[in-house]
Amino acid sequence: xxxxxxxxxxxxxxxxxxxxxxxxxxxxxxxxxxxxxxxxxxxxxxxxxxxxxxxxxxxxxxxxxxxxxxxxxxxxxxxxxxxxxxxxxxxxxxxxxxxxxxxxxxxxxxxxxxxxxxxxxxxxxxxxxxxxxxxxxxxxxxxxxxxxxxxxxxxxxxxxxxxxxxxxxxxxxxxxxxxxxxxxxxxxxxxxxxxxxxxxxxxxxxxxxxxxxxxxxxxxxxxxxxxxxxxxxxxxxxxxxxxxxxxxxxxxxxxxxxxxxxxxxxxxxxxxxxxxxxxxxxxxxxxxxxxxxxxxxxxxxxxxxxxxxxxxxxxxxxxxxxxxxxxxxxxxxxxxxxxxxxxxxxxxxxxxxxxxxxxxxxxxxxxxxxxxxxxxxxxxxxxxxxxxxxxxxxxxxxxxxxxxxxxxxxxxxxxxxxxxxxxx
Numbered sequence: 001x002x003x004x005x006x007x008x009x010x011x012x013x014x015x016x017x018x019x020x021x022x023x024x025x026x027x028x029x030x031x032x033x034x035x036x037x038x039x040x041x042x043x044x045x046x047x048x049x050x051x052x053x054x055x056x057x058x059x060x061x062x063x064x065x066x067x068x069x070x071x072x073x074x075x076x077x078x079x080x081x082x083x084x085x086x087x088x089x090x091x092x093x094x095x096x097x098x099x100x101x102x103x104x105x106x107x108x109x110x111x112x113x114x115x116x117x118x119x120x121x122x123x124x125x126x127x128x129x130x131x132x133x134x135x136x137x138x139x140x141x142x143x144x145x146x147x148x149x150x151x152x153x154x155x156x157x158x159x160x161x162x163x164x165x166x167x168x169x170x171x172x173x174x175x176x177x178x179x180x181x182x183x184x185x186x187x188x189x190x191x192x193x194x195x196x197x198x199x200x201x202x203x204x205x206x207x208x209x210x211x212x213x214x215x216x217x218x219x220x221x222x223x224x225x226x227x228x229x230x231x232x233x234x235x236x237x238x239x240x241x242x243x244x245x246x247x248x249x250x251x252x253x254x255x256x257x258x259x260x261x262x263x264x265x266x267x268x269x270x271x272x273x274x275x276x277x278x279x280x281x282x283x284x285x286x287x288x289x290x291x292x293x294x295x296x297x298x299x300x301x302x303x304x305x306x307x308x309x310x311x312x313x314x315x316x317x318x319x320x321x322x323x324x325x326x327x328x329x330x331x332x333x334x335x336x337x338x339x340x341x342x343x344x345x346x347x348x349x350x351x352x353x354x355x356x357x358x359x360x361x362x363x364x365x366x367x368x369x370x371x372x373x374x375x376x377x378x379x380x381x382x383x384x385x386x387x388x389x390x391x392x393x394x395x396x397x398x399x400x401x402x403x404x405x406x407x408x409x410x411x412x413x414x415x416x417x418x419x420x421x422x423x424x
Contacts, residue, residue, distance in 0.1 A: 029220040029282055030282060030396065031282035032337060032396060032423060035370055035379060036339075036400050036401045036421040036422060036423055036424060037400075037421050037422050038381055038411070038421065039383070039421070039422075040383065040403075040411060040415060040420060040422075041400070041419075041421075041422055042413075043075075043093065044074060044094055044416075044418050044419055044420050045072065045073050045074060045087075045089050045094055045416070046414070046416025047071050047417035048070040048072060048080065048416060049068050049070050050066055050067045050068030050069065051066050051067055051068065052392060052405060052417045053067065053107065053108065053110075053123075053393060053404065054108055054109060054110050055111060055395045055402045055418075056111035056113050056395070057091065057395070057397055058113045058114065058116070058118065058119055060090050060091050060092055061088045061090065061097070061117055062091050063086070063087075063111055064087055064088070064089070064418060065085060065086045065108025065110075065121060065123070066085060066107065066108055066392070066404065066417075067085055068083070068084075068085060068417070069082060069084060070082060071083045071087055071096060071416075072416075073094055074094050083096075084104055085108050085123075086100075086104050086108050087100065088100040091420075099141075099144055100139075100142070102128050102144055102146075103127075103128065104121070104123075104125045104127075105125050105126060105128075106124035106125030106126065106135075107125070108121050109122060109124065109158060109172075110123065110158060110160050111161075112162065112163040112168070114138060114163070114190070116140075117140060118138055118139065118140050119138070119139055119141060120136065120137070120163065121136070121137055121138075121139060122135055122137075122154075122158035122160075123158060129144065133146060134152060134153050135157060135158045135172070136154045136158055136168075136193070137150070150191065150192065150193045151192070151193045152168075152177055152178050152186075152194075153177070153193065154176065154177045154186075155177075156172065156173050156174040156175065157174065157212075158170050158172035158174065159173070159215065160172065162218045162225075163190060164218055166189065166191070167188075167189070167222070168188050168189070168193075169186070169187050170188070171185045171212075171214070171229070172213060173210055174186075177195055178195025178196070179194060179195055180197075182195060182200065183203050183211065184203040184211055184213045184229065184231070185216070185227060186199065187199035198250055198252060199251075199252045201235055201245070202234065202235050203229075203233075203234055205232045205233045206229075206230035206272065207230055207232050207241065207268070208273075209230055209273075210272070211231060212231075213227050213228070213229040213231070214230070214276070215275065217279050217280050218247070218280070219280045219284035219310065220280065220282065222247055223247055224244060224255070224280075224284070224310055225247055225252075226244050226245075226280075226287055227243055228262075228275035228278060228289065229273055230272045231243075235254045237258070238258065240260065240262055240263040241262040241273055241275050242262050242275060243255075255313065256314050257312060257313055257314065257317055258314075258316075259308075259316070259317040259318070261306075261317075261318065261319065262274075262275065262291075262301055264296075264299070264302075266291075266300055266302035267294040270294070271293060274291045276289075276290050276292055276330060276332070277289075277290045277330070277331060277332040277343075277394075278333065279334055280310070281373070283337070284310055286307050286309050286320065286335075287308055287310060287335070288305060288306065288308070288333050288340050289306050290330035290331065290332065290342055290344070291330060292329035292331070292344075293329075294327060295326060295354070295355045298352050303324060303325045303326070303327055303346075304324050304330070305330055305340065305371060305376070306319040306321065306323075307319055307340070307373070307376060308320065321376030322376065323342075323377070323378070324354070325349060326347075326348050326351030326354020326355065326358065327354060327355055328346035328347050328356075329344045329346065329390060330342050332344065332392060332393050334394035334395060334396045335373070335396075336401075338373075339371065339372075339379060339381070340372075341368070341371075341396075342368070342369055342371060342394075343367065343368045343390060343391025343392075343394050343403065343405070344390040345367060345387050345390035345391075346366070347365075347387070348362040348363060349363055349365045349371070349378040350362055350377060350378050351363075363378045363382075364382070365382055365384075366384045366385055366386075366387055367385025367386065367391055367405070368383060368384070368394075368403065369381065383410065383411045384411055384412075385407060386407040386409035388406045388407035389406045389407075390405060390406070391403055393405075399420075399422065399423055400423045401420065401421045401423075402418075403418070403421070404418055405417050
């Protein structure tokens with residue numbers, strides 16, 4: 001029988017409890033007054049193999065997830081440590097936790113903060129520390145404990161996840177979550193994992209490949225959500241690769257907001273969806289979407305970053321601005337108010353006329369860059385990143401910008417697959 005809120009222990013409830021405010025803002029929702037330094041800190045641990053795919057922060061702990069096997073503290077003579085897809089380190093010192101050593105049997109694709117030092121993890125794993133968890137679980141960083149009272153019982157891959165107040169949103173390729181039939185997207189109680197009856201959407205008709213929600217973003221007040229993925233229909237309405245959902249306090253509803261700008265094929269043979277990262281501004285007034293897809297010029301939205309206004313409604317929506325890379329993938333974005341950070345394996349920004357080349361006006365921004373939120377033009381910030389598959393995750397924090405990737409060099413120094421640019 002599924003545990004109810006009443007059956008959970010007082011200790012477990014206290015551990016994951018949330019404030020009574022309308023929403024618990026993640027660090028990515030906090031405004032930064034200035035662009036971060038281009039000189040990364042030197043005490044960040046090194047992830048020595050694989051890819052960092054997710055980062056979150058609880059207290060002084062930075063929790064890092066992905067697919068990797070070896071990590072090492074910064075500095076000479078440090079011992080290589082075995083960490084299977086998940087580990088934590090102290091942001092103040094860079095010291096890797098020896099208490100948090102979870103045994104995760106698959107890739108971690110998403111992380112979100114809980115209360116105290118609890119975190120939520122999601123991905124392709126099905127067990128943690130030998131406990132059957134499904135693909136979403138809650139863990140305590142200080143004790144390595146799996147929260148056995150939290151049972152969302154998600155049956156397949158989760159790509160993306162957002163916490164807002166008492167609610168946990170998840171997106172992926174699953175068909176069951178929280179004891180209910182839920183396809184690709186769900187909202188569950190963050191204490192129990194039980195599915196919310198006020199949030200149930202029909203996500204259908206993939207443009208290619210399997211049906212999935214790839215990324216989601218939720219504004220800081222838990223009012224609007226944007227999802228992207230392979231779908232072309234939501235609740236029977238045409239929504240090609242992207243849709244907006246009105247959340248509110250009651251039953252969530254599909255917004256009338258829609259756009260045809262992501263209906264073009266880009267490289268359909270190579271990408272089931274060319275949508276990648278998304279993030280709302282700290283004030284919730286706009287969101288930014290980044291894509292992959294190939295060098296197809298300004299007639300399509302392949303390999304772009306684009307700003308969209310949140311309050312608009314109706315069909316035929318157009319972006320406020322678009323920045324083209326000229327044929328290189330953008331994977332991730334973080335919007336801080338002072339900048340729109342973008343990461344991937346791009347060589348240039350401001351490159352609408354490039355075709356795997358630097359066209360007129362292009363500026364070099366290898367792997368990582370920052371855009372002016374009002375104009376979309378590249379800012380001077382240019383730390384550079386070794387080109388590989390690219391920067392997978394960008395997470396803003398009051399102390400700086402955390403970066404996870406599959407490449408080793410940040411700026412001119414070796415940093416492994418993890419780095420942090422301090423706040424100015």
